[in-house]
Amino acid sequence: MPSTANQELLLKNGRLLCPAGGLDEVGDLLMAGGRIAAVGGDINAPGARVIDCAGLIVAPGLIDIHVHLREPGQEYKEDIASGARAAAAGGFTAVACMPNTSPTNDCKAVTELILRRAAAAGQARVYPIGAITVGLGGEMLSEMADLRDAGCPAVSDDGRPVADSRLLRRAMEYASGLGLVVVCHSEDMRLSAGGAMHEGPTATRLGLAGIPAEAEALAIERDIALAALAGARVHIAHVSCAGSVAAVRRAKEAGQNVSAETCPHYLTLCDEDVGDYDTHRKMNPPLRSRDDVAAVRQGLADGTIDVLATDHAPHSSLEKLVEFDKALFGVTGLETALGVGLELVDEGALSLKRLIEAMSAAPARALNLPGGALKLNEPADVTVIDAARPWVVEPARMLSKSRNTPFAGRRLPGRAVLTIRDGRVIYQLEGFAA
Ligand SMILES: NC(=O)N[C@@H](CC(=O)O)C(=O)O
Numbered sequence: 465m466p467s468t469a470n471q472e473l474l475l476k477n478g479r480l481l482c483p484a485g486g487l488d489e490v491g492d493l494l495m496a497g498g499r500i501a502a503v504g505g506d507i508n509a510p511g512a513r514v515i516d517c518a519g520l521i522v523a524p525g526l527i528d529i530h531v532h533l534r535e536p537g538q539e540y541k542e543d544i545a546s547g548a549r550a551a552a553a554g555g556f557t558a559v560a561c562m563p564n565t566s567p568t569n570d571c572k573a574v575t576e577l578i579l580r581r582a583a584a585a586g587q588a589r590v591y592p593i594g595a596i597t598v599g600l601g602g603e604m605l606s607e608m609a610d611l612r613d614a615g616c617p618a619v620s621d622d623g624r625p626v627a628d629s630r631l632l633r634r635a636m637e638y639a640s641g642l643g644l645v646v647v648c649h650s651e652d653m654r655l656s657a658g659g660a661m662h663e664g665p666t667a668t669r670l671g672l673a674g675i676p677a678e679a680e681a682l683a684i685e686r687d688i689a690l691a692a693l694a695g696a697r698v699h700i701a702h703v704s705c706a707g708s709v710a711a712v713r714r715a716k717e718a719g720q721n722v723s724a725e726t727c728p729h730y731l732t733l734c735d736e737d738v739g740d741y742d743t744h745r746k747m748n749p750p751l752r753s754r755d756d757v758a759a760v761r762q763g764l765a766d767g768t769i770d771v772l773a774t775d776h777a778p779h780s781s782l783e784k785l786v787e788f789d790k791a792l793f794g795v796t797g798l799e800t801a802l803g804v805g806l807e808l809v810d811e812g813a814l815s816l817k818r819l820i821e822a823m824s825a826a827p828a829r830a831l832n833l834p835g836g837a838l839k840l841n842e843p844a845d846v847t848v849i850d851a852a853r854p855w856v857v858e859p860a861r862m863l864s865k866s867r868n869t870p871f872a873g874r875r876l877p878g879r880a881v882l883t884i885r886d887g888r889v890i891y892q893l894e895g896f897a898a
Pocket residue numbers: 532564622623624649746747748749775777778793794795
């Protein structure tokens with residue numbers, strides 16, 4: 465039975481897991497009027513729709529602060545509705561989308577269009593990230609005050625760095641004054657130029673030009689130094705290597721207000737997994753060495769890397785089923801991230817609590833977004849997870865318009881079975897009896 469925001473929803477006997485609120489106990493959760501009406505203990509609510517959550521995890525709605533929804537301009541890869549639906553299927557109740565669309569989200573009109581489409585879709589919430597520079601051109605600053613007023617929580621030129629350090633410093637100063645977080649795609653474009661995968665023995669064997677890890681780590685050092693100079697709050701996108709983890713760690717130890725994210729593929733795949741020129745394993749930054757994977761895992765586990773984000777970057781087969789060095793960079797992630805995270809938990813690389821935190825409270829904190837906790841009277845964004853419901857990733861069955869997942873054929877240990885936004889079910893797994 466489809467539920468409406470008006471109907472009360474009662475989740476019975478789930479494991480209520482809210483790292484932000486220090487909550488981890490078996491009990492009930494009641495949603496009414498789109499808000500969380502009661503948390504914990506044995507709740508009785510006559511007339512409410514009751515869902516048995518025994519054996520399941522009831523977590524704050526997951527938040528993905530790094531996705532590419534491709535609308536406006538590249539709707540053949542993804543659009544806001546399909547992306548927001550794929551997000552809900554992955555357990556996400558909110559996503560933040562990058563501005564590298566066509567036209568770029570560098571002005572109020574585009575931000576408003578995104579918000580309108582997202583509202584019409586009624587799936588996961590969508591927070592548009594505005595551009596730092598006009599058209600991502602790296603030359604002229606966007607109207608950040610307009611972008612903020614229109615609803616952007618952050619700015620980024622993701623897809624490329626702001627190469628001009630003086631301009632980036634100015635951008636950070638403006639953003640800081642406006643309360644906008646600057647999300648850095650940190651890359652030394654001179655050092656990475658021409659590269660198709662991580663620089664190392666595998667690239668040599670495949671005869672592909674390499675991207676050294678230093679192209680990322682050095683750029684992160686610069687971005688962190690500029691943020692200190694500007695007194696700005698920055699978030700480092702897609703950390704993939706040991707040197708980057710070390711740079712973020714040093715900044716945090718020095719007391720700097722910086723956050724960072726990594727993605728499921730950097731935690732579970734390495735450059736060797738490019739195998740025989742598999743373009744579904746081509747993304748920027750690239751899959752790194754085994755040692756880098758270990759360092760990134762450690763960084764996420766100990767909190768140096770705050771957030772697990774997907775960098776969901778859909779591309780069509782036209783752009784992927786081509787020679788490796790001609791293929792576009794990017795892989796999808798919304799529908800597999802939680803499952804891959806649960807795999808890391810099963811392996812002992814991460815606690816379940818830390819995984820949920822890295823996918824809810826931490827991303828909310830990084831971009832100053834609401835949500836991320838099971839809190840009384842707050843909007844009822846909740847994800848119900850079955851950590852022991854194995855499934856095999858089948859690209860053809862995904863809700864995203866694109867099929868470029870690096871995890872095709874992988875058996876994952878669990879998934880979201882129910883995604884609830886504003887007290888309304890936006891996704892229910894087929895076969896999950898509720
Ligand atoms: N990560 C990628 O490989 N690609 C992203 C751009 C980006 O995140 O830098 C894309 O927009 O396709």
